[in-house]
Amino acid sequence: MTDRSVSIAQADLASGDRVPRLQLRNICKSFGGVRALKNVDFEVYGGEVVGLVGDNGAGKSTLIKTMSGAYVPDEGEVLVDGDPVTISSPQDSTRLGIETVYQDLALCDNLDVVANLWLGREAHRVLIPGVLRVLDETEMERQTIEVLKTLDVKIPSVRSPVASLSGGQRQCIAVAKTILRQPKVVLLDEPTAALGVAQTHQVLNLIRRLRERGLAVVVISHNLHDVFEVTDRIIVMRLGQRIASFETRKTSSEQVVAAITGATVKVNEDV
Amino acid sequence: MKSLDNDAHPSSEEQAIAPQLGAEGSPSQAPTTVRFNLRSFMRGDLGFIPVILTLALITIYFQVTTSGVFLQARNLSNLTQQIVVISILSVAAVLVLLLGEIDLSLAAVAQACAAIMAVVSVYQNWNPWLAILLGLVAGAVIGLINGFFVAVLRVPSFIVTLAGSIGYAGFLLLVMGRQTTLIVRDDTIRSLAPTFLAPWLGWVIPFLLVGLYGLGVWYERKRRSQAGLPLRSSLQTAIQLGCVLAITVIVVYLFQSYQGVPQAVLISLGLVVIFWLLLRKTTFGRHLYAVGGNAEAARRAGINVVGMKLTVFVMASTLAALAGIMLTSRSTAVATQVSSTLLLNAIAAAVIGGVSLFGGRGSVWAVVLGALVIGSLDNGLDLLNQDQSIKSMVQGGVLLLAVTADALVRRSGLRTGR
Numbered sequence: 045m046t047d048r049s050v051s052i053a054q055a056d057l058a059s060g061d062r063v064p065r066l067q068l069r070n071i072c073k074s075f076g077g078v079r080a081l082k083n084v085d086f087e088v089y090g091g092e093v094v095g096l097v098g099d100n101g102a103g104k105s106t107l108i109k110t111m112s113g114a115y116v117p118d119e120g121e122v123l124v125d126g127d128p129v130t131i132s133s134p135q136d137s138t139r140l141g142i143e144t145v146y147q148d149l150a151l152c153d154n155l156d157v158v159a160n161l162w163l164g165r166e167a168h169r170v171l172i173p174g175v176l177r178v179l180d181e182t183e184m185e186r187q188t189i190e191v192l193k194t195l196d197v198k199i200p201s202v203r204s205p206v207a208s209l210s211g212g213q214r215q216c217i218a219v220a221k222t223i224l225r226q227p228k229v230v231l232l233d234e235p236t237a238a239l240g241v242a243q244t245h246q247v248l249n250l251i252r253r254l255r256e257r258g259l260a261v262v263v264i265s266h267n268l269h270d271v272f273e274v275t276d277r278i279i280v281m282r283l284g285q286r287i288a289s290f291e292t293r294k295t296s297s298e299q300v301v302a303a304i305t306g307a308t309v310k311v312n313e314d315v
Numbered sequence: 316m317k318s319l320d321n322d323a324h325p326s327s328e329e330q331a332i333a334p335q336l337g338a339e340g341s342p343s344q345a346p347t348t349v350r351f352n353l354r355s356f357m358r359g360d361l362g363f364i365p366v367i368l369t370l371a372l373i374t375i376y377f378q379v380t381t382s383g384v385f386l387q388a389r390n391l392s393n394l395t396q397q398i399v400v401i402s403i404l405s406v407a408a409v410l411v412l413l414l415g416e417i418d419l420s421l422a423a424v425a426q427a428c429a430a431i432m433a434v435v436s437v438y439q440n441w442n443p444w445l446a447i448l449l450g451l452v453a454g455a456v457i458g459l460i461n462g463f464f465v466a467v468l469r470v471p472s473f474i475v476t477l478a479g480s481i482g483y484a485g486f487l488l489l490v491m492g493r494q495t496t497l498i499v500r501d502d503t504i505r506s507l508a509p510t511f512l513a514p515w516l517g518w519v520i521p522f523l524l525v526g527l528y529g530l531g532v533w534y535e536r537k538r539r540s541q542a543g544l545p546l547r548s549s550l551q552t553a554i555q556l557g558c559v560l561a562i563t564v565i566v567v568y569l570f571q572s573y574q575g576v577p578q579a580v581l582i583s584l585g586l587v588v589i590f591w592l593l594l595r596k597t598t599f600g601r602h603l604y605a606v607g608g609n610a611e612a613a614r615r616a617g618i619n620v621v622g623m624k625l626t627v628f629v630m631a632s633t634l635a636a637l638a639g640i641m642l643t644s645r646s647t648a649v650a651t652q653v654s655s656t657l658l659l660n661a662i663a664a665a666v667i668g669g670v671s672l673f674g675g676r677g678s679v680w681a682v683v684l685g686a687l688v689i690g691s692l693d694n695g696l697d698l699l700n701q702d703q704s705i706k707s708m709v710q711g712g713v714l715l716l717a718v719t720a721d722a723l724v725r726r727s728g729l730r731t732g733r
Contacts, residue, residue, distance in 0.1 A: 150615045152608035154675035155601075163605055164616030166598050178596040182535070186542045 063126040065090045065260035066111065066142065066229045071120035073106055080106040081117070082284045088229065088260040093251060095271035095292070096264045098281035099304055104264050107281065108231055111262070112144040113137035124228070141228035145218050145235065153207035157199060158188045160206050161221050187224075195220055195253050198246075212243025216250050229260045236270045248274045268297050280304055366668060366684045369713070373688065377695035384698055388573040395580045398690035399508065400425075400642045402583040404661035405682040406590055407634035410627050412665055413594070415607045415674020416465060416472035420457075420479035422658035424632050425639030426649065427487040428454045432640055433497050433649045434490055436504060443503035447640055454636025455629050457483065462628030466621045484653050491651050498648045507644035511575035518571070520581065521563050524588065529556050579641060586634070590679045603627065607675030660689050663714050688713065 064087035073081040081103050088094045098104050109115045111122075113134040121128050124140050131137045137144070151160050158181070167180040167187075188202050197216040199209060206214060215235055222230055235251070236244045251274050254261050265271050271278060272292060280288040280303040288303040301307075377385040384390055404421050411418040432450030435441040441449070457479070464475040491497060499505060512520070532552065539546055570576045594600035605613040606623050614620050643649050666672060667688050668681020692713060696706045 150609070150612040152605045152612050152675070154608035155604060159601060159605070163601070163613070164618055166601060168598070177598075179598060179601060182538045182542050182544060185539075185544055189544070 062089055064088060064123070065125060067123040067126075068107075068110070068117075069121050069123070071107070071110060071117045071122075073110060073115060073117050080284050081110070084120075084281075084284070084286050086111075086279065086286065088262055090228070090260050091255055091258045092277065093255050093261040093263060093275045095275035095278045096262055096281065097266075097268065097271055097278060097300065097304060101283075102281040102304075103284040104281050105233070106284075108144070108233060108262070108264055111137065111142060111229075112231055113142075138225070141226070142231065143222035143225060143227035143229070144231040144233065145215075145222055146233050151206045151214060151218055151221075154205060156205050157192075157202045157209075157217055158185050160217060161188050161191070161224055163221075165224075191220055191224060194257075195223065195250055197250060210243055211239050212246040215239065215243070215247050219247075219250055219254070223254070227259065229262065230254055231262045231264075233264050234266070235263060236265060236267055244270060268300060271300075272297060282306055363669060363680070363684055366681075366688065369667075369716070370684060370688050370691065373691050373695065373713075377691065377698065381695065381698045385695055388569045390694065390698070391569055392573045392577065394690050394694045396508070396577050396645070397694060398686040399577075399579040399583045400638050400645070401657070401660050401664055401689060402682050402686040403586060403634055403638035403641060404657065405664040405686055406583075406586055406679060407631040407638070408662045408665045409670050409677065409679050409682055410590070410603070410634075411472070411631045412662075412670050412672060413603055413607045413674060413677060414624060414627050415610070416624070416627075417662075417672075418461065418472065418476045418628070418631050418635075419658060420461065420476040420483055421631065421635040421638075421661060423480040423483035423487065423653050424454060424457050424635040425642065425657070426653045427483045427490065427639070428457070428636035429639030429643040430487050430490045430497070430649045430651075432504070433499050433643060436499060436501050437497060443501045446501070447504065450640050451633055451636050454633040454639075457636075458629035458632030459625065461632060462625035465628060466624035480653075480658075487653065488651055491649070494651070496648050496650045499643055504640070504644055505647050508577075508579040508641050509645065510578040512578055512581065514571060514575055517576035518567060521567050521576070525560055525563050528559060532556060579645070582641070584683070586637075587679055587682055594679055599626075604675055609675075664689055666718055667714060 066086075066088050068084065068086040071081050071084045071086070072079070084103070084107060086107065096104050096107065106115060110117050111131070113131045113136050116132050122131055123129065124142075129136075129140055131140065131142075134144075152163065155163070162184045167183045168177040169180040169183075170177045185202060192199065192202065195216070197213070197220055199213050199217070206217060209217065219230070219232070219235070232251070235247050239247060248270060251261055251263065255276075263271065263275060275292045278290045278292055278295065278300055279286060280290070280300060282304065287306075288300075290300060290303075374385070404425060407421055408418065428450040431453045432446045435449055436443060436446040461472075461475055461479055464470045465472045511517075532555070536546060536552065567576060570580075594603060602613065602618045602623055605616065605618060606620050610620055613623075664685030665677070665681055666685070668677070668683070668685035670677030670681045689710065692710055693706065696709060701709075
């Protein structure tokens with residue numbers, strides 16, 4: 045009985061001369077005549093939460109989909125821990141340790157929390173070698189409880205069906221599901237959309253927990269309040285270009301809004 | 316940017332929600348026993364309570380109106396043998412329903428495969444086991460055809476299997492040639508269904524199974540307590556095992572006091588047990604529920620959804636073929652006419668037992684209860700010498716009632732959220 049899926053990579057949080065966990069350089073992507081991404085650079089470090097903001101059609105989703113392998117960029121390079129890689133399918137990105145939590149959650153409502161967390165990679169117990177192996181429910185349940193505890197996710201019971209959980213709890217389960225695969229980078233697409241105040245709080249807490257574990261986290265959100273509450277850096281996209289980055293602590297929301305809308309306010313270029 | 320309005324007072328909100336979050340309770344800490352909770356009990360292993368109550372009401376009614384004939388060992392033995400074919404067909408229906416699909420061709424497939432078996436047995440004098448095997452293989456091939464259209468070409472299963480049921484009924488006519496009924500003379504095939512087990516075997520097999528079940532429960536409990544997971548109270552476990560043992564003893568005793576345990580009943584119950592284990596204890600079963608619950612999530616989790624659907628349709632049609640073979644064995648003949656009530660009774664049995672028509676919810680044990688409800692009504696109304704008109708109306712009414720009750724229970728369960 046190992047702790048293999050619980051031991052989440054603990055990276056050193058020391059900043060400075062670090063190599064980004066995930067880096068995109070000079071990414072271009074066109075759909076027919078529309079240039080969705082124009083020479084975009086992007087980087088996220090371990091133990092850092094980056095907020096990716098921008099108006100609808102600014103290219104946020106295209107950029108995230110480039111990272112998750114749903115789109116292949118026309119130009120540019122992708123580096124994981126400084127090494128150039130090619131991501132041409134979602135499987136590639138999963139293999140490289142990049143996990144995406146989509147808006148529609150991808151949970152099975154009829155299954156309980158344990159079953160959802162382990163879906164597709166269930167633990168087994170061999171009854172007759174080579175012939176019959178059954179689900180190892182005990183081991184899966186034990187590790188589920190452990191993972192949820194390390195992430196400080198609170199749910200009534202790991203055996204309750206996901207349908208009976210609140211939106212925030214479901215979002216947390218969706219994130220915890222990716223954590224079981226020990227990713228390096230977690231991409232969250234609108235993690236707080238359609239959540240209540242308490243639930244949003246719970247999800248933001250979870251994001252902080254991921255940062256403490258040394259993961260690189262990218263959050264796409266329209267909700268600047270949430271972005272300001274949880275991120276270290278904010279990257280603003282507009283019309284397919286990265287037009288500004290801010291250090292969250294030293295920035296006001298007016299500056300970010302101005303960058304998003306393209307209003308002419310002094311932009312404090314940081315990175 | 317409506318959210319900007321909130322920027323002014325984020326910290327006060329945070330404080331207000333903190334106690335609420337704490338109140339939700341942590342998953343579990345120490346190896347404590349889980350407190351008994353009626354609602355989770357109902358939704359869990361014994362979510363069948365409404366159906367059991369319905370069955371009890373039906374039983375009491377017929378027991379009174381037939382002045383005690385209904386619950387006699389002879390009648391119960393007949394009743395259980397009458398529902399064997401429905402049960403096997405219903406297991407097939409459950410598999411497909413769990414996937415969120417439907418198979419309307421089951422009855423036609425059953426009849427067509429039985430006809431194939433009968434024809435090679437009667438006209439070609441095939442070895443009976445080879446003939447049975449051919450019937451089952453024919454079922455598997457038909458399942459592959461259904462599955463190909465549903466899973467690979469993504470045609471709605473309703474249409475595919477509706478077209479299939481017409482096509483396979485035509486195929487049945489083709490196989491049978493000019494015959495309208497073909498009498499099977501082979502003794503092996505004829506003895507499949509109406510045979511009774513030797514008395515000692517009739518006791519040994521059920522108790523071996525119950526013993527294995529008890530051992531399994533005990534082993535699981537031991538492992539859970541070793542892993543420090545919460546256990547059910549030992550009282551609850553004892554009641555659970557006691558109920559299983561008591562039901563087994565009563566049923567076997569009743570069978571033994573007439574002619575013995577019918578082989579056909581053992582086969583159909585065996586199938587239910589096998590598929591229950593397959594669905595609950597293996598990866599295949601877990602993935603089947605996942606595909607039925609949310610196919611997209613299953614696909615993203617790396618589950619081969621197309622392969623799952625193909626496999627399930629092949630399984631369902633093979634089971635249908637087996638049901639057809641049992642039907643032939645019982646009636647010793649194959650007819651060109653596909654029974655009009657067989658398919659709907661099979662699906663109704665599944666739904667009465669609580670299998671969702673929308674996929675992902677229900678247990679294969681639903682088959683036993685649902686088939687018992689349908690079989691009891693049929694049998695009881697026969698005992699009362701009621702006309703087919705009355706029988707049909709009562710059966711329709713009970714099906715509607717059971718589904719409505721089930722829907723109401725489920726909805727209240729969803730509303731409370733636990």
